[in-house]
Each structure stands twice: as C-alpha cells, then as structure tokens.
Amino acid sequence: MAAQSRVPATAESGTLTQLGPLPNTYTSDISLQRMLGWYLPAETLKLIEPHLSQLGKEAVSPQVFAWNTDAETNLPYVKKYNVWGQRYAYDRLITTDGWKQLGKWGAKHGVVSLGYDHTYGVYRRTIQYAAVYLYAPSSAMYRCPMSMSDGAALVLSQRLKDLPNDHILHTVFRKLTSRGHDYWTSGQWMTERAGGSDVQNTETWATYAPLPQESKTSDVLAEGDYLISGFKFFSSATDANVAFLLAKTDSGKLSTFIAPLRKTSVGADGKPEEVSNGVRIHRLKNKLGTKELPTAELELKGMRAHLVGDLDQGIVTIAPLLNTTRIQTLLGTLSTWRRAISITKNFAKSRTTVGEPLWLIPMHLRLLADVEVKHRGAINLAFFTIAVMGLIENPSSPARHAHMPRDLTEAKVVFRVLTATSKGVVSKMSMVGVQECQEAMGGVGYIDEPDEPEFNISRLLRSAAVYPIWEGTTNVLASELVRFLMKGDNLPILSGWLGRVVSLIRTPSLAGALKQALASFLSRVTSSRPQAALLADARRVMFTFAWILAGVLLTLDAERDEDEVAMEIARRWVLLGEGGVGEFVYRDIVKPYQCFDSTSGSDEHTRLDCKIAWGVELPAKIVFGHRSLSESSKL
Ligand SMILES: Cc1cc2nc3c(=O)[nH]c(=O)nc-3n(C[C@H](O)[C@H](O)[C@H](O)COP(=O)(O)OP(=O)(O)OC[C@H]3O[C@@H](n4cnc5c(N)ncnc54)[C@H](O)[C@@H]3O)c2cc1C
Secondary structure: OOOOOOOOOOOOOOOOOOOOOOOOOOOOOHHHHHHHHHHOOHHHHHHHHHHHHHHHHHOOOHHHHHHHHHHHHOOOEEEEEOOOOOEEEEEEEEOOHHHHHHHHHHHHOOOOHHHHOHHHHHHHHHHHHHHHHHHHHHOOOOHHHHHHHHHHHHHHHHHHHHOOOOOHHHHHHHHHOOOOOOOOOEEEEOOEOOEOOOHHHOOOEEEEOOOOHHHOOOOHHHOOOEEEEEEEEEEOOOOOOEEEEEEEOOOOOEEEEEEEOEEEEEOOOOOEEEEEOOEEEEEEOOOOOOOOOOOEEEEEEEEEEEEEOOOOOHHHHHHHHHHHHHHHHHHHHHHHHHHHHHHHHHHHHHOEEOOEEHHHOHHHHHHHHHHHHHHHHHHHHHHHHHHHHHHHHOOOOOOOOOOOOOOHHHHHHHHHHHHHHHHHHHHHHHHHHHHHHHHOOHHHHHOOOOOOOOOOHHHHHHHHOOOOOOOOOHHHHHHHHHHHHOOOOHHHHHHHHHHHHHOOOOOHHHHHHHHHHHHHHHHHHHOOOOHHHHHHOHHHHHHHHHHHHHHHHHHHHHHHHOOHHHHHHHHHHHHHOOOOOOOOOOOOOOOOOOOOOOHHHOHHHHHHHHHHHHOOOOOOOOOOOOHHHHHHHOO
C-alpha cells in the first residue's frame, strides 16, 4: 500500500478534483458526425463543417458560459407600474444582457435561418438542426423561443407565395430568419387553463372588426382585422416580437392568428410611443427548471391580429409549427443529454476511487458504454426524422438512401409517425440518461451552482424534465400515433416502408431478429382488439416501434462502413437487449434476441465497453473497482 500523507486537509488544501475544459462539442461528438456523414453528401459536409466546428467551440467558451451565468443568476421579472402607481403603456419584461446575447449568438449561427437557406437544398434542415443541436445546451433555453420562431417561419414560408411582395408577413418572415441583430422571435400561444393537450377547450375568442380605412396608420402589422380576447396560461416566448395563437371565432371553431405584442401609437404629447397590443402579463411562472425562460400567463384584451390560413382551419394551419417545435424539442433534449455525457466523462477522467481511475473501473465503463448505446439509438431516430422532413420540404429531390421513404405519400406517413414517436421516446430516454450522468458524478453531480454552468448537470436535469411535457406529453403523442395508425392506409403504408427497410439489412442475425420483432409488432397492432384497448396500450406501441426502428437504423448505419463500435452498438441493441428505450415496451417483442451466452461478462465485452465509451482500446493496466480484488491480484 502506498505511504499515506499525514498532512490534514484544510478548507483550501488537500485533494481537489480538477476537470479539464469541456471539448469542442462538434469535433468530440462521434455520434453526431456519423449522422451528418450519413445524411449529407461529402461535399456539403465539407462546406458546413467549419461553421459547426466554430459553433461547437463557442458553445463551451468562457464567453458563452458567462452569458449563461448572467441569464441564470439574474432571472427575468416584470415591472408593470411606475413609482407613482401608473401602469406602463406595456408590461415591461426585464431580461438580462446575457439572455439577449444568447439570442443574438443563436441568430448569428443560423439556428433558424439555415432551415430556409435554399443554397443547401434538400439538406438545409439537417444542417440547421445540427446547428440547433450544438446551440441548445449552451443557450440557457433561448433555444425555446428560437424553436417557436422556426415553426412560425415555416408556417409563413408556406403561405408567402400567395401574398403580394409588399405584404407585411414577408417582413415578419425576413425578421424571423435574420442572422443579424434585427432578428425577431415568435411566441406560440396555445395552452390555456382548460387544457394544453386539448385545445378544443380554448376560451380565447376572435371577433372580425377591421379598422376603417381612414384610421389606418403605417403600423400595418398591428392593424389586423381581428380583435382577440382571452387568457393564455403558458407563454414561454414572452419577450417575442410576434405570436402565433389559436382563438375561436363566431363559428366556435379554432383559427390561427398572428399578432405583434406591441404597437406604435401617438401619445398625448403627439409623439409616437410604444404601447401594448392588448397583452397584459398576468404573472411569470415559478418553475422547477428553465427559470431563465420568461414563461408567463397572459391576459389578452382586444389584441389586434391577422388571420393566418383559412378560417376555422386553425389546427391544420398551425400543425407545421407544431411539427417543427417537436423536432426542435427532440434536439433540445438529445443535446442536453449529450452535454451531460460530456461532463460526466470529463469527471470520470479526472477522478480516482478505490485507488483506481474511475474511467476504467469496469462497472463504470459499462455504464458509460450503455449510456452511449442508448444515445446512439436516440440520435439515429432524430436525424432520420430530420432527413424525412427534408424530403417532404423538397419533394422534387429524390432520396439518396434506400432506407428513406420513396415517395411523398410514404414520406408524409413516416414523418407524421416520427414527429410524435421521436419526440415522445427520446424526451423520456434523455430524462433517465441525464439522471445517470448526474449520479455518475457522485455528490457533486447534485450541486446546482447557477454561476458555474460548465459542469452543472443539475441544471441540465431540471431542463430535461420539461421536454416530456411541452409540445405534447408522452401520453398525448402516443395517443396521436395510435389514432393516426388506425386511420385509412397509414398502417399498411408504414409497415410496407419498414418491411422494405428491414430487408436492406445484410447481417443475418440482426436481420432475423428485427424481422421477427417487426412481424410480432404488426400482428399486435393489427389484432382485432377494440381500438380503445389499443389506445390504452399506446405507449407500448410507440416505444416498441421506436425500439425496432432505432435497431434498424443502428444496423444500417453500422453496415455502411462495418465500423467496429457501430456494429457492436447495433448488436447490443438488437441481440443482447442492452441500451433500449426504457420500460414502456411490449416485453415479448423488445427482448434479447440472442440466447444469453456470457458474452456480456467477458473480457471482450469490457474491451468493447471501452471502445464505445472512449473510442480507445482498453489499457493494459487491469482495473477492478474494489480494493480487495486489486490487492489479491498482486499476490
Ligand atoms: C415550462 C413550460 C413552458 C411552456 N410554454 C408554452 C408555450 O410557450 N406555449 C404554449 O402554448 N404552451 C406552453 N406550455 C404548455 C405545455 O405545452 C402544456 O403544459 C402541455 O401541452 C400539457 O398540457 P396541460 O398542461 O394542459 O396538461 P393536460 O392536457 O391537462 O394533461 C394532464 C395529463 O393528462 C394526460 N392526457 C391529456 N390528454 C390525454 C389523452 N388524450 N390521453 C391520455 N392522456 C392524456 C397528459 O399526458 C398529462 O399527463 C409550457 C409548459 C411548460 C411546463
């Protein structure tokens, strides 16, 4: 046993764990690089890589952490009255400079605009969402208003062709997709006290009341034809410039509107002043996490708004916005998890316990490998979903890969299934994944110092907790999925596509297992049970489907280059029952497809744990994880 120092520790001296800086989040992320290498042509990737690498470097820079600290220590608040008790012309939402800088930083890197940059053609969504993935965990939740702005930009982009060039919505679109300091954000106001999942309960009403021609001013955006009143229970982008919202009209049906939060009016002194467009911030909400995000309750009284899309077609109009924010949520949760993995690995490299380096202790190594396997499955679901979105947005561009849907009808069905499934499943997986990373840092993982964001996993865990709730809870997404599959030809189209994709797999053991799983899954969902019974099982349907699809994608990805780590991840996922999507599965379908044969206890398994977790061969030095074993090995 090594001689022990008898010098007592003091508050300032003794053993101190010191972590190195976090690595560039792009160049250190093998999983992300594999996804981009798969879904982008080599020349496009080469073109965009310097940008992603720069963003990945800035994401862990002292400057960005300083902005995060500012946003998380100086929380937003609202000031409504001046010192004399007079209400301001609009409720003042006070946010810090750090928060605002994080917005500018995101806009500069194109987290919204890249999705509308046609120089990247069919690949623009993959490029945009790679940037979002790098931006999100360093954005102090500014990613949330950015995601709604992305959704708003998409809804507008689909409608601009029908509007004259000087229509005000062209200006709004340009602002939402600006990379300069003049960029705008958009809110999305759907949830009310009577329900977020069920927007039919909306108690916000819109009345058609166009302004007479003579009273119109140059503030065209603020002079929409409808007056809206109601109460919105959750508004996260409260500092937004505009908002997309749902309201009922005389028909009692929902329509979609857009409105600015403020407008210019002529004051008593004859000078123009900024006033509220009928919006009052009732209060900011106290939340478990995302505290820097100014989530508010809003009272609307006579808010002037423009109708977007057709009257009474509110859900159809706003649906693309929801699809977008769901994908953005998926990336937010997935990248939060990746950041947690990066922090916890950094810690493992710096820590020794029982006299051994933590990063090599076999059980810890296996845990890290398992987290990587799960994350690789999840990122495959995410980037496949994004690639399908690219196909739908560019129907004239043929798919480059055999596993992609082969026509628009197929792509639309697959995409509808994936926006619900990927968001629902990955949000749940991330929550558990981030918790594992927190625990893997011991007690320090539980510490929550807002002014030290770099290694603070607790704040990531608090953020991760919101992802399964907003943009559709797990139940709501699972219910949507099952109801969609039961409609028309959707299930036959989905199963036709997936069957074709499974048949592309060349590795017999993996192909056999996945074919068997798919057949059992299809027989389960098509068995003649009442639809209500299948709905009760909707989570199992969604998570089982996700497990099969992730297994297929992991395998096809690995077969591209027969990469040893990628092949092992696919083998573990499909054959050994490792990794996986969590507990809500049909257990007779999601199971190990290879008989248990001691592989998982072998030296070879440990060697591959090391390659999966660290990308290197297991060092020759033998590590046990317990003093008694390491002592006896020396005898
Ligand atoms: C931090 C934060 C910020 C938010 N920001 C915004 C925002 O900017 N804009 C906005 O519009 N909303 C926002 N939301 C609201 C969020 O989208 C809703 O909370 C969410 O959609 C759930 O709606 P709800 O709260 O009304 O819950 P409910 O719809 O009442 O759900 C309660 C429970 O019932 C379950 N449930 C509901 N329907 C079904 C069903 N058909 N089958 C089975 N189970 C069901 C749900 O899964 C849930 O467990 C935000 C929420 C949070 C937490």
